[in-house]
Amino acid sequence: MIGQVLVNGILLGGIYALVSLGLTLIFGVMRIINFAHGQFLMLAMYATYWLFQLYGMDPYVSILIVVPLMLVIGMGAYRMIIQPIIDASEMTHVFATLGLNLSLQGIALFLWQGDFRGIRTSYSSLVIHLGPLYINIPRLIIFLCAIAAILALFLFLKKTYTGKAIRASAQKRVAAQLMGVNLSKIYMIAFGIGIAIVGLTGAVLMPIYEVFPSVGSLFALVAFVVVVLGGLGNLGGALVGGIVIGVVESVSGVFIAPALKEGVYFIIFVIILLLRPTGIFGKAVIR
């Protein structure tokens, strides 16, 4: 059974990693902790739901629409809310994004009410067997998406001009500006990319989860834990952190008590914060 527990934990970790990726990217580049992160996830899930409901579009296909949509929404949110306060204190960021969080939830509640909605696909429960172990396909796909997204990001940051500009801005703002980098444009793009990744996450989560206005908060809370654990701004750290939390949750759920598993990782979270706030991998750098 321990094998299955680990497998479940790792797959769960993939979900957590994918959810956290955008959050850690945004922080790494512009030092903003986006308290509205979960709500963007919620929006992406609703978008996927409605595309399925109205046009019968398979969630994996809807990635093609949801990701660009969230990219645009992310950039828009940056322009309207983040940019005016980019140089303000951390607390200002926290509460401004918290306000955005509440507003988005309010809009969702008003439009779609509080009850949850789900989609049904033929492959939601598809499972492959490896010996005594079973692996749920949609969860595996999420895990692979997490890895793919990280690799894609790495390549993007290393190889493209925009990517390099983003890295430069992350490391030395003034110097980058002196080099001719349009800082606000770069930040806007980076923010947009972070939210676009959230878009991908929302789409691939729909086969196995229901959406309702406060679903974002559930995921976001874990995302914060993962991001701190892996090191803010550290992409690989998001993956490792996600897997660690997933495994911890799974193991403590089975061997301690299911009702306490969230409590376990919160306690770990506080311990990490106290002992090593820079996370497993240390300083925040966009590599």
Place this chain on the structure above:
Amino acid sequence: MKRFYFLSFALILTILPFQAVAQDSVKIGCVLPYTGALAWQGQETFRGVQLAAEMQNKRGGVHGKKIVLVKGDSETLKTAVTETERLINMEGIKIFAGWYSSSRAKVATTVTEKYGAIACIVIAVADDITERGYKYVFQPQGRATLWGELSAEFVGKEAAPKLGKKPSDLKVAIAYEDSDFGTSISVAFARKAKEYQMNIVAQEPYSLSALDLSPVVLRIKQANPDVLALTPYVRDGILFLQQAKDAGLSPKVLICPGGPLANDVFGEKLGDDMNYMLVTTCASHDVRKEAFQPEAWQALQEFVERYTKEFKKPPTNDAYHGFQGAWTFFHYGLPRAKSLTPDDIEKSMRSLVLKPGENITTFGYQAAPMGHKNAGANLIGHPNVFQWQKGSIGHLVYPKEFAKSQLMLPMPAWGQRAMK
């Protein structure tokens, strides 16, 4: 210009009288969670209550007055209290039906009792609602204890033989969401199961906001039970069943002693895999006509017809509950009262006795007298057990006198549950 103003002024004057609530009506407060996490359930319950009111109004209302439902939103505990108070103090309402969840019902009835207002708890199952010796609180449908106990009884008496086992041979696992709803029902189930000497091999509460229930599934799977008593809410129920399917957890009997598994959404999500699962609720669904008195049967049919016509689908579990509780109140309790004061209504509800079949429920009605541990509860309010068959939950299998369908057990493995 002037003429326009006068015209509109006159128009408004003519409309105004219609806005005023007619003198010949009685306001009844209906406090339910219309928003928030339980919004869907609250709205469905309201539909039931509303249809009961409309149907009774068609039959002449109560004491010649039309029933007018006034809504209050019990989204959270705090608002349940505030809204109840608002209706009592701002709208002068002394008759209530509603609240939905047990904790909301509990705190709100503290308020109604303080003001001496009549509270008919349309659906809310916790025992301790009626354990406070309140005079004006009535609970026409079953209590958690009864739901949990009856489910265990059902497993022992009906399910066990189908598996060819004695109750004491059965291995039983219990899983539930850890709020008051799941806990109270499961605790009662466990108690009764022990009386039948069943072996409880796992008892797993979990947080209903969990993103992953596979630990619960794995722990239960390891205990290898014959019977699983699962009391989730809807969302976590779906997640649990899907992950149970992934893991291949397939007990021979799966029963939900609490009701949520009767939601159509499960059928939509899991299709034929829902077949063979059992759910305990009070709804009078799929019942034998012969077991009812004609008048009650007619009322039941009318409800189903109206609901189906207006909402384009068969009534949901919650709608049934709302209707049943309200109908007992609007059709039997209120008209029999000497007047519409709380005291007279109380006397009426206290003395009302309905045998099974006389009411639209499969159980009758008999209020526990003052001094009883659960004063105001329905002493004979027991729930029914339904089974998912052919992709629909509407198959009553117990009590047998009311049942049209046959109980089918044991439950096959996942993917093999299609029924012709």
Place this chain on the structure above:
Amino acid sequence: MRENRSMAIRYILEEIRHPKAYLTLIAVGVLYIVVLSVKNPYWGDILTMTFLLGALSLSWNILGGYGGQFSLGHAGFFGIGAYTSTLLLIHYQISPWIGMLLGGGLAALIGGLIFYPCFRLKGIFFCLATLAFQEVVKIAAVHFRGLTGGAMGISIPFKAGLANMMFQGKTGYMLIALSFMIIIALVTLVMARSRFGYKLVALREDEDATETLGISTSRCKLLAAMISAFFAGCLGTFYAHYSTLVDPYSIFDMMLSVEFVIFAILGGVGTVLGPILGAFALVPIDALMRGYLGQGQQGVSFFAYGMLLTGVVIFLPQGILSWISSPLNRLMEALSGEKTRPEPRAGKIEPQAERAEKPSRSMQPTSILEIAGLDKSFGGLKVIQCLDFHVREGEIVGLIGPNGAGKTTCFNLITGFEEADAGRILFKGEDITGLKPPNRISKKGVARTFQIVKPLAGLTVTENILAGAAERAGSIHEARMKSRNIVDLLGLWEFRDIKASSLTLGGRKRLELAKALATEPTLLLLDEVMAGLNPTEVEQAIQLIKKISNRGITLLVIEHVMKAVMSLADRVVVIHHGQKICEGRPQDVIRDPGVIEAYLGKGYQYAEG
């Protein structure tokens, strides 16, 4: 002592005559009258919740607004208080009034234990930790069903009576809630005007600068956290008796924690009125909306809160209060016929008599500061190597050297902001090497200014200096007297009520000096005070420093402006690559070839200086 007390009484009497005070008393009186006249229980409920949430917001404000530590998990304390008193009542029949104090005490204890280590965390991390704290408490409350009744919670049987904190109508509840709110507001007010209050807001503005003033920032934060948690816990008991049911999902609600933070932000954090204003503005509207909007209400409510929060944070960061403060002030002035608050009269505590010259030095002047064999590396770079020098009592010693020589690092080592790899630092004969945190060194009598000045930006000049004086003064009045003297000494009287952030560079430098002086140091370290000043200002600064030295304070001065070094220093120490390369009288040192080479490079050694 007697003088202090009579001064205090006079002070209070003067304060009460001020419009701010009597208007407040009138407002409070009006509130009580309103409470007693409200008969409709619906309104009674709204008012009770308004007062309760206002009180909660005020409690949070002590740690969050004044202390700058934004906790998002304060509902945790609320719940701990509620559960504690309820369990004590149910199991041991302990009166809720006593249970309330015990619950508050437990909340304070837990708050102290858990928040204290978390104070190390900066900003956002602290927020996240408090969030996690609340979640863990909630999960625990749900899981340990035997103790807490689990998800079903604990009911308190209704029994009317003051002893049981339960009432038939709403009036009793309203009175208690209002009184709580007033009490906490009063406590906040008293705290804000006390030495502790000034220390607290100082550390909110700049922790390092505050450490330099000899103030233990961690102890202040701890005290603020415990007071804040205590009140939140007490309010929990009230709520338990108001709602008759304590259950984890309602009471450890994240939205609740955020709600009363929003009130404080909306009204104005760090003020007494702010949280009250915020609560009064939002709570009734929210309740009314719920009653009459029905279906879409929750969405609208969330949306409105969200927009308000974002809007306030971006456009009106000081909250509504800042908006209405100028018209309010004008009203005050009109009513009282005088501008701003009455100043404390000059008291009996005399400034040290000015001396025309330096006091003659004793034969064997003692060494105030001794540096021996100091080493410090950052990564692979050795910034200080084997540094030795000393400073004698009453001297002005100039510390000069080219950029990057290690001068500021040297200061950081002395004052405890960095830790030396090797070597010793002795202050007044006592080994202070490696002493942490910095406030411990500052308390011993070492003050410093920073190269990049660190004013406590959000505070006025007077408040800045008060923070400096707060640690040593025996009472707030003594602190005010001392601040007044410093303000006069440094010519800051006309700026006394201006926010530090509005000062020019020259003004800020003077303020930096003033703050340092307020701590009554024995040794004062000045880090490039002259940088950025024009020639007039330089001359003023030189005179100022001479005045300071005449008071008997020993000075160690890092400077690049040679004019200042020449006119001030008794002795000069030259550092290059972290080592002392020369020492002596100013006129001798600047002619030293080694020194010239260090500054200008080879080839200039023989240029005439």
